[in-house]
Amino acid sequence: MEIVTGFLIFVLGMCFGSFINMLVYRTAVSYGLMKKIKVKDDKYSFCDYCGTKLSWRENIPLLSWVLQSGKTKCCQKVLPVAYPFVELLTGILFMGQFLILDFQLSGIAVVSFLIITLMIFSGVFDALYMILPDFSTLLLLALALVLNLANGNLFQDSRGYLWSTVGSGAFLGLLYIFTRGRGMGMGDVKLAFFMGALLGWPNILIAFYGAFISGAVYGLAMMATGRAGKKSLVLFGPFLLFGALLAWWFGGNVLDLFNKWLAY
Numbered sequence: 724m725e726i727v728t729g730f731l732i733f734v735l736g737m738c739f740g741s742f743i744n745m746l747v748y749r750t751a752v753s754y755g756l757m758k759k760i761k762v763k764d765d766k767y768s769f770c771d772y773c774g775t776k777l778s779w780r781e782n783i784p785l786l787s788w789v790l791q792s793g794k795t796k797c798c799q800k801v802l803p804v805a806y807p808f809v810e811l812l813t814g815i816l817f818m819g820q821f822l823i824l825d826f827q828l829s830g831i832a833v834v835s836f837l838i839i840t841l842m843i844f845s846g847v848f849d850a851l852y853m854i855l856p857d858f859s860t861l862l863l864l865a866l867a868l869v870l871n872l873a874n875g876n877l878f879q880d881s882r883g884y885l886w887s888t889v890g891s892g893a894f895l896g897l898l899y900i901f902t903r904g905r906g907m908g909m910g911d912v913k914l915a916f917f918m919g920a921l922l923g924w925p926n927i928l929i930a931f932y933g934a935f936i937s938g939a940v941y942g943l944a945m946m947a948t949g950r951a952g953k954k955s956l957v958l959f960g961p962f963l964l965f966g967a968l969l970a971w972w973f974g975g976n977v978l979d980l981f982n983k984w985l986a987y
């Protein structure tokens with residue numbers, strides 16, 4: 724039964740991935756980062772290049788991209804690989820969330836899936852445009868508070884959550900000042916408040932550890948392949964979000980292991 728549910732969650736995730744792609748596109752247009760295509764009615768999905776309304780067959784996550792060999796049907800333009808990638812990633816992370824956090828389908832589950840969705844949106848948008856949209860960070864912060872109120876974490880350890888929220892924002896804020904914005908942007912500092920509010924103390928430490936390690940690995944890989952540029956040096960949002968996800972999913976286990984190791 725769990726396999727069937729897991730598969731349904733995966734498909735649901737791919738649909739949310741499709742929504743993320745649309746949100747990325749529309750946010751980029753509203754920020755003036757992308758040219759707007761003229762369409763009669765933008766309530767429907769339309770082709771990014773010529774504005775033709777898309778049929779349901781062109782709207783199936785991942786499958787449409789594969790069946791159309793990565794091109795639009797209407798004007799034969801190459802569709803970004805980011806589209807199917809984001810759909811697949813969201814499907815996998817939805818399934819992972821369901822299997823790892825092992826919760827019943829409830830209000831809490833809905834909030835946590837919304838958090839995952841916005842985390843992917845912010846990470847993808849930052850990777851593409853070097854901006855972490857404020858509306859997404861604010862929504863994430865609000866949802867993290869709702870989640871930890873609903874599951875009782877905030878009542879159990881309100882001081883821990885307060886300190887991890889303020890502390891992680893202050894920590895990245897100081898780093899931002901000392902590196903004069905060369906290592907990260909203000910968007911990363913704002914995102915740190917969300918991370919602290921989601922994870923609490925000391926789990927937030929695991930998130931930062933994961934973020935700095937994965938960011939460093941990425942930086943080294945870029946340098947080794949000669950692709951390091953100004954962009955790859957400042958890109959930090961996706962790594963912060965990766966670290967946050969790691970801590971969210973596995974932080975409890977890591978802390979348990981660490982405590983056992985200390986006792987040993």
Ligand SMILES: [Zn+2]
Pocket residue numbers: 770771772773774775795796797798799
């Ligand atoms: Zn087209």
